[in-house]
Amino acid sequence: MSDKIPEGNRSARERLAQQREREKGREKRRRTLIVSSAVVGVLALAAVVGLIAANAGKDDEGARASGPAIAPSGASGEDALTLPVGASDAPSTLTIWEDFRCPVCAQFETAFQDTVEELVDQGRIKVEYHLATIIDGNLGGTGSLRAANAAACAQDVGKFAPYHEVLFRNQPPEPDDAFAENSRLIELAGQVEGLDTPGFRSCVEDGEHDSWVKKSDAAFREGGFQGTPTVLLNGESVFPSKGDEQISPENLKKWVAEANKGKEPGTATPSAPGGGPAAPVATSSAAAP
Template sequence: MPPRFVAAGVSENNRGEGKRAARERLIQERERNKVREKRRRTLIVSAAVVCVLGLAAVVGVIAANRGGGGEAAGPAVAPSGAQGKDSLAIPVGAPGAPSTLTVWEDFRCPACGSFENGFRDTVHELQKAGQLKVEYHLVRLIDRNLRGTGSLRAANAAACAQDAGKFSAYHDVLYINQPPELEDAYAKNSRLIELAAKVPGLDTPAFRACVEDGKHDSWVNKSDAVFKAGKYGGTPTVLLNGESIFPSKGNEPLTTANLKKWVAAANKGKKPASASPSPAAS
């Protein structure tokens, strides 16, 4: 009888140790998952940039020799309301906003899509509060690296939307519906016109003619030439009051919380502008 009680006691002890070990393993695994998730959130934006630049490094020589296609001749016709040197910037937000976000981007670029889809709500919130205005510069990095004309065609269509006073909403629609990088679906004017139906009042005969005629093609190519001459690292290039913040500002990663913090710090003691809400896409 005594040995039976001893054996039972040993068995209970083993089960207790096993449960404690299992709990410790579960706690350790949860901590590892937290670290991995934090690292993923911190690096997701920078990883997108590396993807674009790495792709450029692999195919850049071939693309340079073969050309991007879709080169437009004739004078550069800037869209209505374009600003800055050579009228290459499309402004969004109240002109008197104390801070300016400068964005160089390509509608065909997946890293640009990650930036726009991740920060859209925050940027619009700051615009509506009169804290921030944005100046968009449209380029053709992916056309040049992978050939095709989707970057050019989409940028021209966006400039046509600017003529109609609906750039912001159409810009967002293009990124929300961005096709895979290798498909070059935006090379089709029919697709760009189809997406215009998501912006109330944009799909008009004037808009369609502007898209089909490539009215702003030379303007897009001029903007792209300035981007190349500026030796920017890749797309998107994002500057807050002239300082690079993508994928980080110094040692701090670009997050929605940090963007709000940086804008608030830059605007300290400055009066916000009166801003009207940007037209929304349907």
């Protein structure tokens, strides 16, 4: 009995195999589209929730700044309320307003962290982080404030970016005010090499940057922003969309490329904040509306 496959049967089998591969490819693309659409849909819907949270917390007394605002080392911008990451001469600026208790902020970080880091590493953007505490105002508690103060303490020693990542990666459920416990924030600092020091612990436990955080939250409310996260590329809102295009890692890269056309990447290395005490910012106190 011959083991040779007749030519007609071989061609039929090859066509069937090719058809199956094409079907697999279509199914893979379909699943990718569904997942991408779901991520964008969740972020867009959550942006509306952020708007509600921002409006609901407007009268919260915990968001009112009082006393001298002690800015963390390396903070910049008006009233030293900006925490910068990346080359200072990068051609584009991504501005992000966040609340460490905000679930949408955590979703945004999960979806876009790698893309933002890539753009920063390439010198194509610098990121200006700003902190808000709208969830404290909406749900009660102090977790937004305590976590923001701890992040500012990390900034004092040049560890803001990795601690920022750890906080969002370990974010508790929105109603759970676990970040209100300084012990939890110090425990999480152990995941960032060199951060859990006596100086950091003292900064967290003493609430050294509390008034600065409250001043930042007041600036958020006075800025007319609709919720967290608020994401601006060179001052233009790109979350949850830019014009008719929904935000996605691919679109963010495209928008940055368009903004940077004809411009050289940034190369300036930002100076690392020192570990010494921060100086009070010489500005008057502000209050949220």
